[in-house]
Amino acid sequence: MPRFGWEATVADAPETQQTTSAVVEAAFEAQAPGIKRAAVIGGLASASGIALTATSGWLIVAASHQPVILTLLAVIVAVRTFGIARPVLRYAERVRSHDSALDLLARRRVAAYQALVPLTPARLGRRSRSDVLTTAVEDLEDLVFAKVRVVVPVLGLAVAAVLTVLALGLFVPAGSLVLVAVLLAQVGVSALGRRMELAAQQDWLRARAEVARTATLVTGYAAQLRGIGAGPQSLGWVREAHLSLSVATRRLARARATGVALGHVVTGVGTILAALVAHWAMGVGLNDAVAAVVVLAPLAVGDAFVGLPDAMGAWARARGSEARLRDLLDQPPAVHDPAPLPDPLPIRGISPLPGDAGLPRISGGESSGSGLSIDVTGVAARWWPEGQGAAYDVGPVTLSIGAGEHLVLTGANGSGKSTLLAVLARHLDPAAGSYRLGGVDVTTVPLAEIRAHVAVVDDEPHIFASSLRENLRLARPDADDGAIEAAIRAAGLAGWFDSLTEGLDTMLGTGGRGVSGGERARLALARAHVSNRPVVLLDEPVAHLDHATALAVLADAHRAFAGRTVVMVSHRPDGLDGFDRVVDLAELADT
Amino acid sequence: MRPIDPRVFQALPEARRIMAGLGALGVALGVAAVAQAFAVSAVVVAVVRFGMPGAPGLLTALLALAAVFAVRATLGALNEAYAARAGIRVSAALRERLLARWLAAPVDRMPPPATASTLATQGVTSVEPYVARFLPAMVGAVVLPVFVVVTIVFLDWVSALIVVLTVPLLPVFAALIGRATQDHTERRWQALTALSGHFLDVVRGLPTLVTYGRAERQAESIRTVSEAHRAATVRTLRVAFLSSAALELLATISVAIVAVTVGLRLTYGTMELGAGLACILLAPEAYWPIRRVGTEYHAAADGVAALGAALDELADAPAGVSAPAIPTRFGTDGVSYRYPGTERVVVDDVTLLLPGAGLVTVTGPSGVGKSTLLELLAGLREPTAGVVSAPEAHLVGQRPLLVTGSLRTNLTLGLDTPPNDDALWSALDEVGLGDDLRALAGGLDAPLGDDGFGLSAGQRARLALARAILSEAALVLLDEPTAHLDDRSAGLAHNAIQRLARTRSVVVVTHRPELVELADAEVRLGGDRG
Known part of the structure; x- marks a missing residue:
């Protein structure tokens, strides 16, 4: 198995924090050596193009002296060679650069994924986590493909430029000086173009995001908008966003247009200078065919530089992607793990961890099929570290939940219900107070151990592009088909399941069978059921369902988890019959 | 979709002008490249044959070259700027047309939200290179090779x-x-x-x-x-x-x-040196425009697929709802509804006569199509049988829409002329929300998060009710407006609904017996319908 740098780092690192930052760095720093090789090949292709123009010019001028054809043979061979070499080398560069970029993408994806794991879910934002994750995936791809769009042309042109300057310098040193000036001017033009792109880019990205936001609002809520007669108004928002985008695009296009125009100006001025130098050199005895080469050189180089403004644009864009990705990945985890496990984590389900000394264990629960007690004393928590938001997002609160009790946590939206649930799930460290699960202080037990006792169902459960069986079995890898089927029926999916012709082999998710919002919520409940975990935390599991479906799902959840400890966050006061206790968070606050 | 589809120009009239404009610019650039070939060969000949008979003057040749490069620089910059603007213009027009179509068609004709959103965002954006790069490249590929060949004929x-x-x-x-x-x-x-x-x-x-x-x-x-x-x-x-x-x-x-x-x-x-040199510099210009089409097509491939999908959406027959004269009596006549692609009839032959003002409650077990009936009355769905005659209605669904923005923005959503602050506060007071919200910093300008973040479910429901009170719709449709409210708040809301029904026709789906008691009429769906 090939080994990557980060694996060794993970195994050797004594501290979680260091491990995390090493993995984060790998997500940005992993290199693919093939890209540089591809760039050199691309440089040779560009150099062949330049040489093709130069040798052709030489040939024509030399031929016009009506020499014996044999004396031209060497140049004819050279023209032919360069003519064939250019497309062949360009092909090799393109295949190699894309291959290397995809290799790099594979490595960085693994590293970025590893960096995301300890940040999940608390550091992904409070809402629309799947959107945050989608953006991260896209940014990573942009960043990697910027290598093909920036490094390959820039490095390649540098190679071609050096070769051209050296080759011309052999015959006409003054001519190569003109070429050096042309190249320096091209570098200046590119730097200017990049600066202008960067300056215009922020507005452009913001405008583009606003267009996406308003368009998604309209597509996501078309019926609701029409229902209240706000259709025209919402189209107005989209139109406004388009206006800002149009303004921002003009500014961005100005950067590109300036690069293109100045590129032509540099080539033109360079050709004129070269013509004057050639004229002077012929006066001191330069061969006229070589003089033709001197005149044509800046033109040939200019042709090779045509793609540079685009490369500068890609470079500027990649900077934005990198900044966004860094903001996400450079966060400290929201929970401190008293005993991080060696990587990779073994699958545990609920089986106890192999013995390691000194740390308390959680006992009971899983074997008896009954829940664990939860004791929260004076717990307060905040999503962001101190300084970013001074006040607590929840608490301090005190709450005791008996083993096997079914409790509903209500309260105004934004009052901290989900924050408290995140603490119970060990997604978030308590900033104050103590949290005991099954009588054990959670901050003294390995994170994985606590989490292995808790199943969490949130309001955006993900259905993987896989079979129904695998979608549920991920909650407990040793679950057999019987247990999986029982969980499906317990979650109120019996009718749906019986209608599937392929049973547990039915493919779900992207490219598979679509599932409705109610089925999705129930599949998440079935997952929690399969897991056999003694504590089940439900975070508004029915928030996106209509009234009738919501009531039915809640009733099924209540039945399915009999015996286990259930804490459900809900902002609906109805449909809670059968739960042992309904508690308003406001009543729990310590005074 | 085929690379060039005549539907593009029907659905996007601006694409025709853009293709012509950018195509012309592309041709002009090609012509400038031809001029450059002549100027460069003149400069080379002027240098290597300096002072010989028949050679062009060096100064003249250099001036011509400078002029050609100035023209190329200008045209190149124009082309770049125009292409970017044209791309945005086309994608904006396509997006607005697509969204307008979805906002006008029955909801079940709209693709699923995820598909629709992808098409309206990245999908439409990927059309930009197709219109701004590929189509003009096609123009160049047709015109320029001919022009170059004709030029070469004069030389050799x-x-x-x-x-x-x-x-x-x-x-x-x-x-x-x-x-x-x-x-x-x-x-x-x-x-x-x-x-x-x-x-x-x-x-x-x-x-x-x-x-x-x-x-x-x-x-x-x-x-x-x-x-x-x-x-x-x-x-x-x-x-x-x-x-x-x-x-x-x-x-x-x-x-x-x-x-x-x-x-x-x-x-x-x-052969003359000048003519020979010009021929060799010109010849590649005949092949390049054709090769460019291949390159641009590679970059526009995503756009072609997205454009095909968007055109299919736009090609679907429009809703066919010609704004009818406002009916004097409204209601439904033998209306049935079946979700497309399913056999089950959700709403089965419902006839309903609604008063010009008054409160009608709709009750029945879950799954009998109560919400669907409201959507039929609101014109969001097209009945599979029967007739709906209703004025423009205001429908408050089970998950009322709240957008990121101020309290005021949310209260006045859908209103043509926003009422003054007093009217807004009195509507909030009527649903018992005034005191809660006066406490917010910023009052009516207080920002609400995405989906009303910061408000409780009950507050959200009452805010939507206040919005219904503020609307000028003659028909107000409410779907479980008080399901999330405690009894006290529900009582307040029920009174507000009753007051609303004095001047307007109000249809409420509810399972609250207190509200049913306040109604002028009750419609029971399912089971013992009749």
């Missing part, structure tokens, strides 16, 4: 003949390569889509994987699948790159044939 008919004979080989060759690899490429793309989706699928499911302790194990599968993706992608790209290399080689060989004949005639002294 032999070279022109070689170009005329070889230029058509490029599109023929491209078509042959395309056909030979089509099946192969399509099969690969399907496999590729599945592989490239894997990482996104795993990352989006990360919260679930973390919950069940399965996250770390996926790193290995990400590596394996990414490697498989790499291998499959490179195989596909190889074909694409090989065909563009083949075309470049073909063009180079053709130019080389021109160069050899020119060189031979120069050697025999039957």
Whole structure:
């Protein structure tokens, strides 16, 4: 198995924090050596193009002296060679650069994924986590493909430029000086173009995001908008966003247009200078065919530089992607793990961890099929570290939940219900107070151990592009088909399941069978059921369902988890019959 | 969709002008490139034949060259700026038309929200390179080779003949390569889509994987699948790159044939240096526009697929709802409804006469189509049988829409003329929300988060009710407006609904007996309907 740098780092690192930052760095720093090789090949292709123009010019001028054809043979061979070499080398560069970029993408994806794991879910934002994750995936791809769009042309042109300057310098040193000036001017033009792109880019990205936001609002809520007669108004928002985008695009296009125009100006001025130098050199005895080469050189180089403004644009864009990705990945985890496990984590389900000394264990629960007690004393928590938001997002609160009790946590939206649930799930460290699960202080037990006792169902459960069986079995890898089927029926999916012709082999998710919002919520409940975990935390599991479906799902959840400890966050006061206790968070606050 | 589809110009009239404008600019750039070939050959001849009879003056040649480069720089910048603006203009127009269509058509004709949102955002954006780059390149590919050949005829008919004979080989060759690899490429793309989706699928499911302790194990599968993706992608790209290399080689060989004949005639002294040089510099300009079409098509391929999907959406017959005269009596007559693609009749032959003002409650067990009936009355769905006659209605659904913005923005959503603050507060007071919200910093300008973040479910429901009170609709439809409220708040809201029904026709779906008691009429759906 090939080994990557980060694996060794993970195994050797004594501290979680260091491990995390090493993995984060790998997500940005992993290199693919093939890209540089591809760039050199691309440089040779560009150099062949330049040489093709130069040798052709030489040939024509030399031929016009009506020499014996044999004396031209060497140049004819050279023209032919360069003519064939250019497309062949360009092909090799393109295949190699894309291959290397995809290799790099594979490595960085693994590293970025590893960096995301300890940040999940608390550091992904409070809402629309799947959107945050989608953006991260896209940014990573942009960043990697910027290598093909920036490094390959820039490095390649540098190679071609050096070769051209050296080759011309052999015959006409003054001519190569003109070429050096042309190249320096091209570098200046590119730097200017990049600066202008960067300056215009922020507005452009913001405008583009606003267009996406308003368009998604309209597509996501078309019926609701029409229902209240706000259709025209919402189209107005989209139109406004388009206006800002149009303004921002003009500014961005100005950067590109300036690069293109100045590129032509540099080539033109360079050709004129070269013509004057050639004229002077012929006066001191330069061969006229070589003089033709001197005149044509800046033109040939200019042709090779045509793609540079685009490369500068890609470079500027990649900077934005990198900044966004860094903001996400450079966060400290929201929970401190008293005993991080060696990587990779073994699958545990609920089986106890192999013995390691000194740390308390959680006992009971899983074997008896009954829940664990939860004791929260004076717990307060905040999503962001101190300084970013001074006040607590929840608490301090005190709450005791008996083993096997079914409790509903209500309260105004934004009052901290989900924050408290995140603490119970060990997604978030308590900033104050103590949290005991099954009588054990959670901050003294390995994170994985606590989490292995808790199943969490949130309001955006993900259905993987896989079979129904695998979608549920991920909650407990040793679950057999019987247990999986029982969980499906317990979650109120019996009718749906019986209608599937392929049973547990039915493919779900992207490219598979679509599932409705109610089925999705129930599949998440079935997952929690399969897991056999003694504590089940439900975070508004029915928030996106209509009234009738919501009531039915809640009733099924209540039945399915009999015996286990259930804490459900809900902002609906109805449909809670059968739960042992309904508690308003406001009543729990310590005074 | 085919690369060029006449529907594009019907659905997007601006595309025609843009194609013409950018096409003309592209042709002008091509003409400037021809002029540059002449200017450069004049400069070369002026330098190497300086002072000889027949050679152009160096100063004149240099001035001509400077002029040509100034023109190229200007045209190049214009082209770049215009292309970017044109791209945005087309994507904005297409997006607005698409959204307007979805806002006008019955909701079940709209694709699922995820599909619709992808098409309206990235999909429409990917149309930009198609319109701003590919279509103008097509214009250039048709016009420029002809222009270049005609120019060469004036210099040297032999070279022109070689170009005329070889230029058509490029599109023929491209078509042959395309056909030979089509099946192969399509099969690969399907496999590729599945592989490239894997990482996104795993990352989006990360919260679930973390919950069940399965996250770390996926790193290995990400590596394996990414490697498989790499291998499959490179195989596909190889074909694409090989065909563009083949075309470049073909063009180079053709130019080389021109160069050899020119060189031979120069050697025999039957041709002028200036004409020969110009021929060789001009010849590539005949092949380049055709090769450019291939390159731009490669970049616009996503756009072609998205444009096809968007045009299909726009081509669907419009809703066919010609604004009827406002009926004097409204209601439904024998209305039935069945979701498209299903057999089950959700609403079955319902006849309902609504008063001009008054409160009608709709009750019944879950799943009998109460919400669907409201949507039929609101005109959001098209009945499969029967007639709905109703004025423009205000429908408050079970999940009332609240957008990111101020309290005021949310209260006045859908109102043509926003009422003054007093009217807004009195509507809030009527639903018992005034005191809660006066406490907010900023009052009516207090910001609400996404989806009303910061308000409780009950507050959200009452805010939506206040919005219904403020609306001018003659027909107000409420779907479970008080399901999320405690009894006290529900009482207040019920009174507000009753007051609203004095001046307007109000239809409420509810399971609250207190509200049913306040109603002027009750419609019971399902079971003992009659």
